Amino acid sequence: AEAEAEVFHYLGQDFVLWVVDATGLVERARKLHNTTSTATQALGRVLMGTLLIGESKETSDSVQITFKGNGPLGQIMAIAEKGFVKGRLDVRRVEGDLTEGGSHSVGKAVGRQGVVTVVRKSKALQQYTGEQQMGITELVNGEVAEDLTNYLAESEQINSAMGLGLVVSSDLSVRKAGGYLLQMLPGAAEETLDKLEENIKAMPPVSELMSDGKTQEDVASLISRDLGLVDLVFRKDHSYGPCNTADLRERMVNTLKLLSVTEVRDILREQNKVEMCCEFCAERIQFS
Structure with a gap:
């Protein structure tokens, strides 16, 4: 299958960074599920978040993430394995797409209260930990990225930052979809941490950057500004699917x-x- 998402994997001195452009993949999901704007935003974020966490878990064969919030979208699930990611949601069309201050409120649609469940399956780790590991944490705000960074901190003790964004056109198609996952390596210097935090705070939202034609490399250099970037370790293509x-x-x-x-x-x-x-x-x- 033709690649519908491209992940760039970078390595800094004290951190690892993955940046994805998943425009084609999220648009394919939108067409399959026939979602309205807010549902597309929520499903797109969950697909990209799952894809990025899947990439960061090199020992896992598959990562399945389920959001179960008290919002009108019901349950949203995505599964990433071997270069593919697929997703589903209970409610595909949310009436009068929910807005707060003129933008899509994904948090309202997913729900501010509920849980996120992450199941990792791994043949390689089977002898040590059993075939699957499961973690459950409370939702922070239902906006997906913060919920997943909170999951990584609480359940896996990984200090990370994640940004996920989509631009949906008035004809409901996905104009841009992208995101990043930044993870600190054990023993990272405090100054590096502060600098990364400062860089991320100063950065426009990912959706805005990508709408302005910024690439994965541009996003990576904004995040790692003044930290002497980061070598590109590899690029990897992903597609939506597959259901055998x-x-x-x-x-x-x-x-x-x-x-x-x-x-x-x-x-x-x-x-x-x-x-x-x-x-x-x-x-x-x-x-x-």
């Missing part, structure tokens, strides 16, 4: 098994088929 058809069929058959024989017969009598739709990729599979 065999897995998909199996997942759907298992769901069908939850229905009674009578229910299945009734559906077949009415429609001559049972059609199921994948909540991640909108792929439809028919059983007759």
Whole structure:
């Protein structure tokens, strides 16, 4: 599949930085899920946050992040594995898209109260920690980036900063989507920490930078200003998806098994088929 997101991974003296442009990936998700602006903003942020945390966990095979807030969007989930990321949300269209001061209030749509759950699966770590590790923290404000940095601090004791932003056009398409994840290395100098904090405070929001045509390199140099940048370690492409058809069929058959024989017969009598739709990729599979 063609790359729909590109992650740049940088290494500084006391920190590691990942910067992503995920415009194509988030636009693909928007089309599949047919979301309105605020739902696109929320799903896009969760997709990019999951992708960035997935990149930072080199030992994990997959990272699954679920936001369960008390807002109208319900539950939002994304899964990142092996260069792919996919997501789903309970409610795709939020009426009268929620605004605070003229901008999309993702926090209101996700909900200010609730939890974020992160599940990491790793074959490599299996012998030490079991196949999966799970962490749950409270939402800070439902705006996604702060919720995830709080998760990293509380659950994994990692000092980090994250910025995620999208620009959605009036025709609902995604004009720009991007973000960064900055993580301090153990024993980082206090001055480095202060300087990075100062740089991030002085920086416009990621969505604004990317709308102005700034690239991942530009974002990286703004964050690491006066700290002597950071070598680009590698670039990595990501795409939306994939739902393996065999897995998909199996997942759907298992769901069908939850229905009674009578229910299945009734559906077949009415429609001559049972059609199921994948909540991640909108792929439809028919059983007759």
